[in-house]
Amino acid sequence: MMKLLVTGGAGFIGSHVLEKLHAMVDRQVVVFDNLTSGSPDNVLPGMELVRGDVRDTDSLESLFASHDFDAVIHLAAQTLVPTSVADPVMDLQVNLEGILHILECCRTYHVHHVLFSSSAAVYGDNPHVPLVETERLMPSSPYGITKMTTEQYLRVYHELYGLDATVFRFANVxxxxxxxxxxxxxxxxxxxxxxxxxxxxxxxxxxxxxDFVYAGDIADAIIQALPLKGFHTFNVSTGKxxxxxxxxxxxxxxxxxxxxxxxxxxxxxxxxxxxLSHDALKQALGIVPxxxxxxxxxxxxxxxxxxxxx
The missing domain is CATH 3.90.25.10 (UDP-galactose 4-epimerase, domain 1)
Structure with missing residues (x-):
């Protein structure tokens, strides 16, 4: 039985991930969400919902201490580019401080794998389409900066502490x-x-x-990547x-x-x-949206x- 924490699981992409996980008998799921943009109706029977905010270290400490998670699917985020432009400090607090609180809990409580929802926003306005994962990152919004910086934190936590980490750069979901x-x-x-x-x-x-990619295909990619070891970065896109x-x-x-x-x-x-090119996703996991x-x-x-x- 694999025990999973899905932060932001009551939200849009999270709801599709929960749908897929609900059909799997060997997964135990805990959802952590502040419900500002998510709905408790998206948390399916048999799943535990813990209401809380990733900026709140005490509630996260309590959550990790009382569960033995194998992996964290981290979807909790401030997701709107215009909001990040209007309030970059709040964007940083949710998106960067939030992931650091999660990573420190993973380090303390020996969670093996973090799967992270990044974005095509890390590339900025780059004409070299279709974009591959090795392109230079030049985000043009505070939102893109927090996603790019989180990717680097995950790489460093892998190198320093041995945490397995998988980054998904979503196209237009x-x-x-x-x-x-x-x-x-x-x-x-x-x-x-x-x-x-x-x-x-x-x-x-x-x-x-x-590049419009369906949320159910995003969910499939995340779940297929759960067994991965090491540090990986994948575009999740149609390539069209x-x-x-x-x-x-x-x-x-x-x-x-x-x-x-x-x-x-x-x-x-x-x-x-x-x-975005999805060649790396196809090569590593054998799937395409x-x-x-x-x-x-x-x-x-x-x-x-x-x-x-x-």
């Missing part, structure tokens, strides 16, 4: 339950507006590209560039009619092209549509 208590990504924003019969706004001409205009066409197929689209000026600092975008958009839109009708 989408799926059910995204942004329930916040703005979310472009897919969740479009889902909400279209489910309400409203127009959607595109900043720029819609030809800017992103999709323009915002192509994304809208997927939505039009999902809703069965044309969308009301308003184009406006591009936002300063928005990246024009973004796509499987969800095709049209199917994933249909699943995600249908979920939002059901929420809107309730």
């Amino acid at each position: 989408y799926g059910e339950r995204q942004g329930e208590k916040g703005e979310g990504g472009v897919v969740s924003i479009f889902c909400k507006l279209l489910a309400m019969g409203k127009a959607i706004t595109v900043y720029g001409d819609g030809r800017q590209t992103r 560039e999709t323009s915002i205009n192509d994304l809208i066409r997927c939505f039009e197929d999902a809703i069965g009619h044309s969308a009301d689209v308003h184009y406006t000026e591009a936002r300063t600092g928005d990246i024009l092209r973004s796509v 499987a969800m095709e975008l049209p199917e994933g958009i249909q699943k995600t839109y249908d979920w939002y549509n059901r929420q809107e009708k309730h």
